[in-house]
Amino acid sequence: MRQYSVLFTLSSRCNMARLVLNTQAFVLHSRPYRETSLLVDMLTREHGKLRCVVRGAKSKKSPKVALLQPFLPLQCELLGSGELRNMGQLDTLRQSFGLTGTNLFCGMYLNELLLRICPNEYADPELFDAYQTTLAHLAEAKVHWLEALLREFELYLLQHIGVLGGIDVEADSGISLAAESCYYYRLGTGVIACMPSEKWYFRGSVFYDVANRIWHEQSLLCAKIICRQVISDLLGDKPLKSRELFKTISSHS
Secondary structure, eight states, X not given: OHHHHHHHHHHHHHHHHHHEEEEEEEEEEEEEETTTEEEEEEEETTTEEEEEEETTTTSTTOSSTTTOOBTOOEEEEEESOSSEEEEEEEEESSOOOOXXXXXXXXXXXXXXXXXXXXXXTOOOHHHHHHHHHHHHHHTTOOHHHHHHHHHHHHHHHHXXXXXXXXXXXXXXXXXXXXXXXXXXXXXXXXEEEOOTTSTTOEEHHHHHHHHTTOOSHHHHHXXXXXXXXXXXXXXXXXXXXXXXXXXXXHHTO
């Protein structure tokens, strides 16, 4: 009986540990929830994408509402288990990554991309670090570097969630691409050899540059075509709102 009590106590402590998560996090999206609360989607370093309730956040006396902003590095305490957690303590780790103009739209795009295609509770600290590094670069990036930053993050995300295979090898054989031969990317299959008459073909050397993040006009175009195919397939018939918004604003500027 005594042994049973010890085992029960240890089990209870383990369960309690799972009910309290202390983690670094970023707010991806928030919206009103009931009368005084917010429903917040967060990207956490140790536990992936989580959804939580921040009770009383809409109250003027709540210190949390000012902190629940995108692009602000946070240290937070999440309570409970299951698909919906409760927000406990919340603190900032540093100043917000100040994104403005086109760079801000790029940050909004990254957030929506994570919301829509990253699996819930997909624990990957490297993905969190890649997101934070991309925000840091966006905060300082000139316009001509923005496309490369977006392509790098898209490729990183798609490869880490397992929906993008090798792009420097032939899909059928696994053999490395020949630098001067022609290839194209086929959704669901991978890189396929083709004739120069195939639409959107690229030399093997271009696919190699994409795989190794060597950016120039051709490799950026190749990466864009690959990522757009895969992302569109994952999104289905619901396009990203941030992309549509940016197109609308750009057309009127």
